Amino acid sequence: FRSIFPPERLQRIARMEAEHFWFVGRRMGIARWLRAVGPLDGWVLDAGCGTGAHVQWLARQGLRPLGLDLLADGLRGLRAQEPVLPLIQGSAERMPFRDGAMAMVLFLDVLEHLDDRTGLREAFRVLSPGGWLLLSAPAMPWLWSARDVAAGHRRRYTHRTLEARLREAGFQIVHWQRYPFFLFPWIVATRILSRIYPAVLEREERPGRILNAWLTALVQMEVTLGRWIRWPLGSTLLVLARKPISLME
Structure with missing residues (x-):
């Protein structure tokens, strides 16, 4: 596959x-769930890993990460930085791995780009019995905006539609959370305003150092409180699911 992204965009x-x-x-919410599931004896697949930032992060958590992405651009840049990390070019809809090879599969804002039934069936296939699926996906179809179009999204999910897809693929849902709740009014406002003023989305993507630091502290507080509170609103759904150990479960 030829390179389609300039290096400066990949760096950004x-x-x-x-x-x-x-x-x-x-990432903070994902780390909490990783601690909750306990030690993972096997590969942790970041399917649709993009630039590979989370592959590096998973390695720092002491896990055995494996990156998979269809486009070579991000993989090439990461391989130059981290030549020892295992990175494979391939499709999340047809994963080049044997059945039961993975202890965990991550779909971090990837499912909305795929034929989701195919992608979830593949994740189920490559997971070992009792293996984990951790995913995030954009929520609330009425929030559809120019950002979704630019990102190549096929859909946004309701809780019920995502739950139905997971159960259809054979997964047991262990936990789910909406994110972010504290910033939800701002996100709604930017999505609505962007229909008239597209430049509003650029401000959300590049908030500036001071604003970004303040918003980071806010979402970190939200994730911490999320241990005890299931937030009622959020533009993203975070889901932890599991492949049954046996067909009798």
């Missing part, structure tokens, strides 16, 4: 994934 995306308040808060 990687920097945003590392520092932007939205990614920091989501």
